[in-house]
Amino acid sequence: MAKPTSKKKSGSVQELSENFSDGYSENVNQLNTDFTTQSTTNSHGLKGGFSVESIVSPDSFGISDDFIEALEELQSQLGGASAFRAFGVSSSLVETDQTSVVGTGIGLATKSNFTNSELTLKVFVDSFQQSSISTDMLGIEGNVRGKTVEVESIEEIRTLQGNPFRTRHSRPVPCGISIGNYDACMRRGIQDAGTLGGVLVRSNGNLCILSNNHVLADSNGGRKGVDRIIQQGLLDGGRTPEQDGIAILEDYVELRSSGNLVDAAVAFTASRYVNPEFVTYTLDPRPIAPQLGMLVGKNGRTTGGTLGIIHDIVSIPVSNPYLGTLGFSNQLLIRPANPNSTFSAAGDSGSLIVAASSKRPVALLFAGNGQVTLANPIGTVMSELNIDRFLGEY
Numbered sequence: 001m002a003k004p005t006s007k008k009k010s011g012s013v014q015e016l017s018e019n020f021s022d023g024y025s026e027n028v029n030q031l032n033t034d035f036t037t038q039s040t041t042n043s044h045g046l047k048g049g050f051s052v053e054s055i056v057s058p059d060s061f062g063i064s065d066d067f068i069e070a071l072e073e074l075q076s077q078l079g080g081a082s083a084f085r086a087f088g089v090s091s092s093l094v095e096t097d098q099t100s101v102v103g104t105g106i107g108l109a110t111k112s113n114f115t116n117s118e119l120t121l122k123v124f125v126d127s128f129q130q131s132s133i134s135t136d137m138l139g140i141e142g143n144v145r146g147k148t149v150e151v152e153s154i155e156e157i158r159t160l161q162g163n164p165f166r167t168r169h170s171r172p173v174p175c176g177i178s179i180g181n182y183d184a185c186m187r188r189g190i191q192d193a194g195t196l197g198g199v200l201v202r203s204n205g206n207l208c209i210l211s212n213n214h215v216l217a218d219s220n221g222g223r224k225g226v227d228r229i230i231q232q233g234l235l236d237g238g239r240t241p242e243q244d245g246i247a248i249l250e251d252y253v254e255l256r257s258s259g260n261l262v263d264a265a266v267a268f269t270a271s272r273y274v275n276p277e278f279v280t281y282t283l284d285p286r287p288i289a290p291q292l293g294m295l296v297g298k299n300g301r302t303t304g305g306t307l308g309i310i311h312d313i314v315s316i317p318v319s320n321p322y323l324g325t326l327g328f329s330n331q332l333l334i335r336p337a338n339p340n341s342t343f344s345a346a347g348d349s350g351s352l353i354v355a356a357s358s359k360r361p362v363a364l365l366f367a368g369n370g371q372v373t374l375a376n377p378i379g380t381v382m383s384e385l386n387i388d389r390f391l392g393e394y
Contacts, residue, residue, distance in 0.1 A: 063292070063313065067106050067119065070145040074121050075104055077140045101138065102126045102154070107312025107333065108292055109150060119292065120150040122312055155369045157318050164279055165304050166193075166236040172275035173231050173246060175199060175283070176299025176351065179211065180233025181249065182241050183226065184218035193233025195301040195350040197364060198283065199276040200266070202250075203386040208266035209247050209274055210381075211350030212366045216265035217252035219322040224249055229267045235347075236301075246273040253384045255320065258327035262376040262384050263318075263349075263366040276391040280305040283354065283392030287361040287378045290332055295356040298365060300348030307356055308334040308343035308373060310363075318367045318374065330380075332363050334373040344373040353378075361390055 078101055105122040121144060125133050133151050135142040142149050166178045179196045194215030200208055209229070213219060216229060227249040228241035238244045252265030276283055278299045290296075294310045312333035317325045334353070336343040344351070344365055353363040353375050363375035381387065 063106055063119075066145065067121075067147060070147040071104060071106055071121055074123070074140065074144045074149060077144070078104070078123070078138070100126050103314050103316030105312045105314030105316070105333065106292075107314070109148070120148045122314070123149060123151045124154045124314065124316060125151060126154065126156070154316075155371060157316065157367050157369045157372070157374055165195075165299065165301050166232060168232050168237065168244065171246070171273055172271060173273065174275060174277045174279050175209075176278045176280070176301075176305075178232035178236045178238075178301040178347070179209075179215070179229055179246070179350075180235065180238060181216055181218055181222060182228050182230045182234065182238070182245070184222060185234050187221070188218075191234040193235035193238075193301055193347055195299075195348055195365075196231065196274070197350045197352040198361070199269075199274050199391045201388050201391065202266065203388045206250065206268055207270060208250055209269050210264070210266055210352065210364070210385075210387075212263045212364070213252045213255055213265045214263060214320060214322075214366070215350045216249055216267050219320055220252075220255055221322070222249045222252060222265070224251060233301075251385060255323055255326055257324075260326055260328045261330065261380050262364065263328075264364055264376060264381045264385055266385055266387075276393075278352075281354075281359050283352075283390065284358055284360045284394040285390035285392035286394060287382065287390065288355060288358070289379060290362045290377055294362065295337060296334065296353050296362055297356045297359075298344070298348070298351040298353045300344060300351035300365065302345045302347035303342060306341070306343050307337040308353075309337055311335045311372075314374075316374070328367075328374070330377070332375045332377060334363075334375060335371075342370060344368045345370065359392075 101123060103124040106119060107122050109118045109120045135149050135151060165176060169177060175196050175198050177196055178193045180193045185192050194211055197210040200210055202208055225248060228245050229247040230238045230241055230244040231246045232238045247267035247269040250266050250268040253262050255263060280299055290310050292310055296310060297307050299305050310332050314331050314333045315329040317327050320326050334343055349366055351365040352361055353365055354360055355362055361378045363378050364381050365373060365375045367374040
């Protein structure tokens with residue numbers, strides 16, 4: 001999409017106003033409280049955060065080169081990433097059960113239980129019988145270049161399409177709440193909802209909201225400059241764009257069958273429609289690089305405010321209802337901080353994930369299976385969508 005001139009930008013603001021009506025006037029325990037209790041502040045500050053260039057090595061995750069080299073050798077032993085199977089497809093690697101290798105990664109050892117920093121290489125397998133699979137059964141070594149290999153069974157991961165997080169809010173609306181692409185729902189004859197991930201400024205100077213491609217852009221089917229985004233989504237009672245519109249689709253990163261780095265999109269908006277405050281916290285807009293073992297939080301349409309821990313860096317397939325199985329690389333795998341709870345559920349797609357203590361952007365949530373959550377590193381999202389900065393306070 002060509003970068004609009006300042007004149008076009010002004011016209012776009014006018015066009016946005018014309019498309020919508022004028023009716024918009026209308027410690028871990030402590031951190032858990034921060035993310036699950038509705039904010040009593042009413043700060044609508046629009047201070048700019050650091051740009052993507054300010055993130056130190058946004059995609060390194062603090063992992064040493066020897067671990068990266070060991071992971072590459074492990075993938076080679078498995079026949080290369082192209083040999084990995086989609087969920088539910090049996091593998092010729094193991095003939096004794098219905099198990100297939102679906103992905104690999106580097107992460108915290110399962111036995112660490114989040115209490116130490118021991119790292120291992122990971123092989124993720126999809127097992128219909130949930131049987132115990134060993135490295136021997138997969139025909140690979142249990143130790144690669146001195147790094148332990150751990151085999152982990154994982155259920156199918158899906159895009160998470162669709163309280164104060166679901167209701168209609170007076171304008172300008174906060175972040176972390178229900179939104180949806182009205183026109184995409186009309187074309188498909190469905191009701192849907194995802195999450196408003198944050199407010200940002202792109203390199204073209206446009207004020208935009210952030211979410212996933214599959215939330216804002218209908219999994220590559222969205223029409224830039226045409227599709228209208230409403231709050232709340234139709235699934236949660238949203239009505240027409242004239243009543244509930246807050247943005248117009250501006251851009252998205254196309255989803256492909258393999259090699260995906262992000263599931264992300266932005267929609268053009270104005271400050272009268274959205275504000276950078278989240279439901280339960282105030283964002284520090286300066287993004288930081290994710291780290292294994294980092295405690296993170298989010299506000300999302302379905303599960304509200306939750307806490308999790310970045311557990312692994314993975315390359316793994318994700319099921320999209322319209323595009324089928326899509327391969328994603330270098331993604332964050334997050335587990336709930338409380339093993340008896342969940343970090344995300346359907347409808348939380350598009351949530352901005354932040355460092356729990358500092359409230360600084362870390363990742364963009366896009367998929368999960370009820371047990372684990374997948375997210376795009378925020379540095380990659382900013383680079384792919386030409387995001388200059390997030391808005392918030394610090």
